[in-house]
Amino acid sequence: MRFYVPEWDDNVDADYDFIHDEHSFLNPSERDLSYIWDIFGRETTPIDGVLISREQVEDTPAKFDRITQNGVYNAPLLDIPEWLPTISDCGAWGYKSLPFPPYGNEGMLKFYEDLSVTVGVTIDHLVLGSGHTARLYIDDRAFPDGFKKSDLPDEILDQVDVMSDTWPSDWPDYVRQYEPSICDTKDIKKFDPTVFEQRLPALLSDLEAHPHAVYRDDDMSFRYELTLTNAREMKELYDEKDYSFRLMVAIQGWDARSYAEATKKVLDMGYQYLGVGGVAGSPEQAVKDYVTAIGKSVKNFERSHNTRIDTHVFGFAKTGAFDTIGKSGMTSFDSASMLRAAWTGPDNYHLDSDQRYDAIRVRYPPNTANLQEAVEIALRSQEMLCALRAFDADESISAALIEWYQSASRALEGLEGYLQSHRHNEQYDSSTLRPIKQAFRDDYQYGEKIRANFSGHFRGQLVKLLRKDDAENPIPFEKYQKLIKGVREVFDDWTPTKLHEIEQREERSDEYGTFDQLWIIVADYTVQIGDEKHRDAYEEMLRREPWTECDCRICREHGIEVAIFRGNNRNRRRGFHNTRRFYDEFERSLPKIAVLTRGGTALSNTDTIEAFLRENRTEFWHKVHDLPVAEVGTVTANGVHEWWDEPPRTISFDPLSMQKEISEFSMRYQGLFIDGGSWTPKEELMDAVRAADCEVHIIDDPDELRTAVLDRLGYESDFLPDTMLQSGLTEY
Numbered sequence: 001m002r003f004y005v006p007e008w009d010d011n012v013d014a015d016y017d018f019i020h021d022e023h024s025f026l027n028p029s030e031r032d033l034s035y036i037w038d039i040f041g042r043e044t045t046p047i048d049g050v051l052i053s054r055e056q057v058e059d060t061p062a063k064f065d066r067i068t069q070n071g072v073y074n075a076p077l078l079d080i081p082e083w084l085p086t087i088s089d090c091g092a093w094g095y096k097s098l099p100f101p102p103y104g105n106e107g108m109l110k111f112y113e114d115l116s117v118t119v120g121v122t123i124d125h126l127v128l129g130s131g132h133t134a135r136l137y138i139d140d141r142a143f144p145d146g147f148k149k150s151d152l153p154d155e156i157l158d159q160v161d162v163m164s165d166t167w168p169s170d171w172p173d174y175v176r177q178y179e180p181s182i183c184d185t186k187d188i189k190k191f192d193p194t195v196f197e198q199r200l201p202a203l204l205s206d207l208e209a210h211p212h213a214v215y216r217d218d219d220m221s222f223r224y225e226l227t228l229t230n231a232r233e234m235k236e237l238y239d240e241k242d243y244s245f246r247l248m249v250a251i252q253g254w255d256a257r258s259y260a261e262a263t264k265k266v267l268d269m270g271y272q273y274l275g276v277g278g279v280a281g282s283p284e285q286a287v288k289d290y291v292t293a294i295g296k297s298v299k300n301f302e303r304s305h306n307t308r309i310d311t312h313v314f315g316f317a318k319t320g321a322f323d324t325i326g327k328s329g330m331t332s333f334d335s336a337s338m339l340r341a342a343w344t345g346p347d348n349y350h351l352d353s354d355q356r357y358d359a360i361r362v363r364y365p366p367n368t369a370n371l372q373e374a375v376e377i378a379l380r381s382q383e384m385l386c387a388l389r390a391f392d393a394d395e396s397i398s399a400a401l402i403e404w405y406q407s408a409s410r411a412l413e414g415l416e417g418y419l420q421s422h423r424h425n426e427q428y429d430s431s432t433l434r435p436i437k438q439a440f441r442d443d444y445q446y447g448e449k450i451r452a453n454f455s456g457h458f459r460g461q462l463v464k465l466l467r468k469d470d471a472e473n474p475i476p477f478e479k480y481q482k483l484i485k486g487v488r489e490v491f492d493d494w495t496p497t498k499l500h501e502i503e504q505r506e507e508r509s510d511e512y513g514t515f516d517q518l519w520i521i522v523a524d525y526t527v528q529i530g531d532e533k534h535r536d537a538y539e540e541m542l543r544r545e546p547w548t549e550c551d552c553r554i555c556r557e558h559g560i561e562v563a564i565f566r567g568n569n570r571n572r573r574r575g576f577h578n579t580r581r582f583y584d585e586f587e588r589s590l591p592k593i594a595v596l597t598r599g600g601t602a603l604s605n606t607d608t609i610e611a612f613l614r615e616n617r618t619e620f621w622h623k624v625h626d627l628p629v630a631e632v633g634t635v636t637a638n639g640v641h642e643w644w645d646e647p648p649r650t651i652s653f654d655p656l657s658m659q660k661e662i663s664e665f666s667m668r669y670q671g672l673f674i675d676g677g678s679w680t681p682k683e684e685l686m687d688a689v690r691a692a693d694c695e696v697h698i699i700d701d702p703d704e705l706r707t708a709v710l711d712r713l714g715y716e717s718d719f720l721p722d723t724m725l726q727s728g729l730t731e732y
């Protein structure tokens with residue numbers, strides 16, 4: 001079972017300076033970016049693969065070129081490691097309100113090949129709605145100026161589902177066979193607004209030949225069928241060439257029956273890898289029903305054809321559905337919800353699916369703030385951060401506040417003198433702001449303290465003055481003084497907030513960094529910043545200190561910073577941590593297990609590993625081909641080859657190489673079940689596997705091997721979930 005994460009530029013600055021809240025370099029292209037796999041490394045990365053949608057790759061033309069020219073494993077910035085499999089799809093959510101997917105089959109095959117992904121997915125169109133939906137599509141480029149979808153008469157909006165979106169200027173070729181009228185649009189032909197004032201039948205007849213409108217009586221069936229037609233056509237094209245990726249078919253449906261029907265159809269087309277689309281956002285019970293129905297169809301097919309089928313569930317990863325996903329034989333799924341939850345709402349720091357906390361929001365000044373407001377918010381934030389760190393370290397909060405105050409004072413004190421003697425230095429001769437900003441940060445002794453304590457607004461204005469100012473054409477020094485005076489007006493009266501009360505509490509107790517001491521400043525901060533509504537949640541978080549209970553690499557290294565809601569570098573790291581915690585639950589419910597047999601010289605005569613297994617490990621294959629959760633494959637000196645793979649070019653069973661490959665492989669697994677009938681691995685190999693914290697079982701009898709795997713999963717011999725039970729109908 002594999003867990004994938006969709007890639008949406010989820011990276012952080014590897015060398016972010018948390019103390020001064022600054023990036024390692026101001027120029028993003030100079031930063032060392034860390035993705036989740038860079039932070040955790042091969043052994044503990046909490047994902048088994050990456051999902052890359054075309055929509056994301058097309059985010060900017062530069063990104064598209066960078067990734068299609070180099071492939072996802074070599075693209076600068078992204079650079080996915082070779083041990084992580086990749087799936088690429090079209091990103092059907094992105095074009096859900098277009099009448100057709102904007103890509104053609106041939107173009108997508110080329111795209112996947114360019115990306116060098118492990119798996120490419122056929123083109124699906126989301127089945128939206130749950131009944132036979134009449135739908136009118138409108139290209140919003142053709143609306144008269146100022147006209148919007150909501151300006152359409154209610155009579156129309158009530159009778160048909162209207163979808164307006166910006167259509168592509170060129171449709172792929174296949175669209176011509178369905179709607180030739182929308183394919184020849186050199187210029188935009190605007191709608192006459194009076195056309196929408198007619199009754200529906202007259203409107204539809206007027207729009208029939210319009211190049212910017214499409215109407216369908218039963219759009220749901222159209223999308224369902226189009227998805228299947230694409231599947232058929234893409235399979236034919238795929239089989240004509242020797243593509244390097246594996247092809248997955250995406251299916252759509254609206255209930256368990258339609259999904260099961262689609263499953264049967266694509267299995268008959270010869271697909272061995274299914275992707276269940278359109279379930280993201282559906283209620284958990286509904287998805288369980290679909291997955292159960294699909295799983296039944298798949299198992300029937302596997303058993304009647306003595307084959308194996310992999311199935312991926314797109315955009316769904318609820319811990320409550322793990323049992324169903326496992327028992328129904330799904331082999332992978334993906335979700336970014338635990339990652340994104342870190343910054344999209346409350347309950348954003350997870351220990352597990354039940355224990356979720358609210359990270360403390362420490363805010364940056366809004367862009368609309370004036371200088372004084374910005375300075376005040378920046379000072380308050382730095383105080384909070386200082387106090388939170390002292391709390392986490394069980395140190396005196398008052399001492400930390402005093403030390404912070406003194407360092408901020410020094411930074412402001414020294415500024416005028418520094419500017420006086422250095423403002424005309426060479427490093428400030430730049431026409432753009434960023435190099436000046438970087439030079440100021442590096443050159444002024446307290447440079448990195450200016451933005452953190454006195455706001456980006458202040459540093460920004462300072463840098464603008466430096467840009468204008470040069471030796472030949474100096475600006476009056478009073479301009480700097482006036483700017484600094486504006487900051488002083490806030491800071492000269494500043495004393496660390498609630499210092500006295502904190503000191504008193506520290507004196508009364510013989511401990512430092514307690515919740516009671518911290519709470520004085522947190523409570524005050526929430527009032528000052530308007531976050532009182534989060535107070536109860538903060539109290540729960542700070543009393544519990546959940547980050548001290550997490551031993552993930554991020555929490556160990558950054559402590560309380562992960563529990564602070566502030567900017568990409570804290571928030572996305574918290575998302576990576578959430579993903580790690582999710583993965584722990586996933587591994588407990590759906591352990592990573594591989595069922596392996598030794599390869600043989602006959603591999604050189606077969607086209608696929610499956611054919612080898614069927615012919616040369618007949619009894620083994622017969623007993624394990626339909627096992628859920630586990631991955632099935634064969635081992636050679638080149639590594640583990642999964643059942644669907646092609647055999648390696650050179651066949652060798654060199655024991656040392658096999659040992660090396662297996663110990664690397666087992667790093668990410670919890671259990672290996674080895675077919676003892678074909679292979680008795682050496683004790684060294686077993687030790688290497690156990691050293692990677694992976695159990696190893698060698699079982700001679702295939703029947704016993706099957707039982708052992710199911711026992712390990714805690715599944716009955718007839719493991720498929722019961723459809724009736726799933727639907728809650730048993731009480732009738």
Ligand SMILES: [Zn+2]
Pocket residue numbers: 550551552553554555556577580
């Ligand atoms: Zn953690």
